[in-house]
Amino acid sequence: MKKKSTGCTCGPKAEKEETSCCCGPDTQENITYTPVSGSEKYKTAIKVPSKWCVTDHLGQLSVRLGFNRMRYAVKPGLYAVGSPDKNSQVFVSANYKLSFDILRRELAGLDAWILVLDTKSVNVWCAAGKGTFGTRQIIIQAQKAKLDRVVAHKNLIVPQLGAPGVAAHLVRRGCGFRVIYGPIEASDIKRFLAAGLKADEKQRTVGFGVLKRLEVAGIEFMTAVKFSFCAIAAAILAAGFTPQGFSLTAGWNNALYFTTAFVLAILSATIIPAALLPVLPGRMFSVKGAVSGLLVSVIFVLTAKGMTPLSQAATVLLTSAFSSFIFMNYTGTSTFTSLTGVKKEVTVSEPVIIGSAVLGLVLQIADFVLKGAVKWN
Numbered sequence: 097m098k099k100k101s102t103g104c105t106c107g108p109k110a111e112k113e114e115t116s117c118c119c120g121p122d123t124q125e126n127i128t129y130t131p132v133s134g135s136e137k138y139k140t141a142i143k144v145p146s147k148w149c150v151t152d153h154l155g156q157l158s159v160r161l162g163f164n165r166m167r168y169a170v171k172p173g174l175y176a177v178g179s180p181d182k183n184s185q186v187f188v189s190a191n192y193k194l195s196f197d198i199l200r201r202e203l204a205g206l207d208a209w210i211l212v213l214d215t216k217s218v219n220v221w222c223a224a225g226k227g228t229f230g231t232r233q234i235i236i237q238a239q240k241a242k243l244d245r246v247v248a249h250k251n252l253i254v255p256q257l258g259a260p261g262v263a264a265h266l267v268r269r270g271c272g273f274r275v276i277y278g279p280i281e282a283s284d285i286k287r288f289l290a291a292g293l294k295a296d297e298k299q300r301t302v303g304f305g306v307l308k309r310l311e312v313a314g315i316e317f318m319t320a321v322k323f324s325f326c327a328i329a330a331a332i333l334a335a336g337f338t339p340q341g342f343s344l345t346a347g348w349n350n351a352l353y354f355t356t357a358f359v360l361a362i363l364s365a366t367i368i369p370a371a372l373l374p375v376l377p378g379r380m381f382s383v384k385g386a387v388s389g390l391l392v393s394v395i396f397v398l399t400a401k402g403m404t405p406l407s408q409a410a411t412v413l414l415t416s417a418f419s420s421f422i423f424m425n426y427t428g429t430s431t432f433t434s435l436t437g438v439k440k441e442v443t444v445s446e447p448v449i450i451g452s453a454v455l456g457l458v459l460q461i462a463d464f465v466l467k468g469a470v471k472w473n
Contacts, residue, residue: 198282
């Protein structure tokens with residue numbers, strides 16, 4: 097799945113600052129910056145290695161799973177990779193550390209400057225939509241770094257996904273530098289440089305294949321795990337109250353089907369729909385999530401032995417609603433969403449999700465009553 101893009105599809109144009117965007121949560125203030133291992137002073141900049149260390153890999157894993165994601169940042173300013181001089185190219189980056197780390201890694205073997213903007217720990221694409229990666233920030237950082245004294249040329253290579261927030265003519269007017277839009281992927285930078293700062297059609301196209309879809313599904317996966325853990329814990333406790341008294345063992349046994357169904361629901365809400373995104377029916381992500389949950393839950397109730405019809409119906413409804421709700425959050429990860437589209441999807445989907453969940457709970461409670469005890473299977 098590919099799409100020609102200049103940036104966050106829900107972002108503003110030109111100089112609009114601090115605006116809404118469907119990508120990620122609100123920006124954070126008072127961020128404690130994460131130091132870059134192996135960094136040292138270099139002229140008027142900070143020299144950083146292009147090779148990642150163990151902490152960089154662990155940091156990437158952490159933010160991919162949603163931990164400390166909005167506070168994973170490097171200090172804005174001027175950085176150096178290799179041994180750049182006045183003729184070396186200047187690349188502009190967000191101060192989201194993962195964006196910065198990926199850029200410096202792809203600059204291995206080159207001598208280059210990196211001008212890091214204060215995007216409040218938000219990546220380039222989303223920051224352009226939120227208004228924290230834009231014209232004003234480029235001018236401010238170029239002036240703070242005294243960039244006109246550092247390099248002899250007037251070129252700034254700006255990531256293409258930052259284009260919605262940047263007015264190139266105003267950047268030139270404000271700090272004297274010319275904006276040149278680089279390729280979509282940092283891995284294409286060396287080919288871009290070899291071609292004389294020109295990007296071909298492939299380098300201007302956003303790819304969203306299965307590996308990338310799974311790569312960014314980690315946050316939704318952890319969200320699903322958190323929801324499921326609370327639901328499973330509550331189910332085990334509730335199922336532990338039997339006519340013979342309270343027992344965690346009884347609770348675990350009685351909630352076994354429920355627990356298994358929710359574990360499968362985690363996959364049907366995240367990994368499965370992300371992998372099958374192009375083939376699942378519907379345009380709305382809530383519909384794709386619901387279809388995934390429906391398929392997985394139907395297979396489960398048809399193969400599981402001992403479930404009553406009420407419990408089967410409740411499992412299908414709850415799993416489908418859960419999958420729909422969780423995968424709807426994936427809209428902020430995809431390249432195919434817009435702010436108006438997301439708002440419409442939430443408005444249409446929320447009542448259906450809530451209705452399905454409530455009906456599922458009612459059926460499950462009815463099953464308990466008919467069994468004469470608190471049992472989940």
